[in-house]
Amino acid sequence: MSIQQNVIGPVSAHSISTSYGALKNFEVIKYLGKGHFSTVFSARNRFTNSYVALKKVELSQMADAKAIEDCKREISLLQQLNHPNVIKYISHFVEDNDLYIVLELASAGDLAQMIKHFVKTNKRMTEKTIWKFFRQICSGLEHMHSKRIMHRDIKPANIFISAEGAVRLGDLGLGRFFGSKTTSVYSMVGTPYYMSPERIQEHIIGYDFRSDIWSLGCILYEMAALRSPFFGENLNLVSLRAKILVLDYAPLPASIFSHELRHLVARCLVLDPEQRPDITEVNHIAQMMYARFVEQANMANNTPTPTPSSRDDSACGSVTPVNNR
Structure with missing residues (x-):
């Protein structure tokens, strides 16, 4: 199984066609921050015109299974939460061996x-x-x-x-x-x-x-x-x-x-x-x-x-x- 499949599984044609399912659907605007394997940008969705946070995770840099499990766990946890004081999960997809997690944008910083x-x-x-x-x-x-x-x-x-x-x-x-x-x-x-x-x-x-x-x-x-x-x-x-x-x-x-x-x-x-x-x-x-x-x-x-x-x-x-x- 590839790293991509291990993180996200097979990507259906439906998920690829959605407005949040591909990088080409976003206009990247501004760099926001960087983690160990990830970089976060603000972006505008070209279809909905909404502004989001786009978290790019470099799967190719993850040599061990634990790091990949951490990615899967983060997505799973985000999907379970729905509260005005928790960053909202919107979508995720894999492209060119990078994982992108689409999140609600908190534009005033931290x-x-x-x-x-x-x-x-x-x-x-x-x-x-x-x-x-x-x-x-x-x-x-x-x-x-x-x-x-x-x-x-x-x-x-x-x-x-x-x-x-x-x-x-x-x-x-x-x-x-x-x-x-x-x-x-x-x-x-x-x-x-x-x-x-x-x-x-x-x-x-x-x-x-x-x-x-x-x-x-x-x-x-x-x-x-x-x-x-x-x-x-x-x-x-x-x-x-x-x-x-x-x-x-x-x-x-x-x-x-x-x-x-x-x-x-x-x-x-x-x-x-x-x-x-x-x-x-x-x-x-x-x-x-x-x-x-x-x-x-x-x-x-x-x-x-x-x-x-x-x-x-x-x-x-x-x-x-x-x-x-």
């Missing part, structure tokens, strides 16, 4: 780019904006967990933002489906700064959905502090692991951020995964806190409550650096 902008301009996100984004991240992840799908690589670069300001969880290349008999997994995969202690330890122990909760805690902290809680100059994996295992991170200033935000970070960044809240509880807190800040803003401005899609709130405030230990 959370990593946004955080860099705040750092560069010496501003910070208001807490209202933090909750506005975080509640959408949690809502998308709750949908994934309800489908028994673990993300395993939640980080700012995988949290995308649409032109309308909506947040989308994406890049499920490391995602994992938990079957009815699966209780934990063991692969040490992910991005180290956002990996839970049970995943980053030298002697691999099992982990489950609560590992994603740790990553959420890192994201919530980073939106407030504008850096990862365990960031350090010239850290190698050994020293990073040591920081994580003793929870060596600077507390967020109580003079700026609410008790609820700081307490939720602390509850997510707990060494024992059994002591972390599940995604339903985290999402409930995020929704409640955003609603509280919206209500406070409305009372201050004496204006009607906006719809959840409203973008009238300012995202900026002056930066107060987090004190280093």
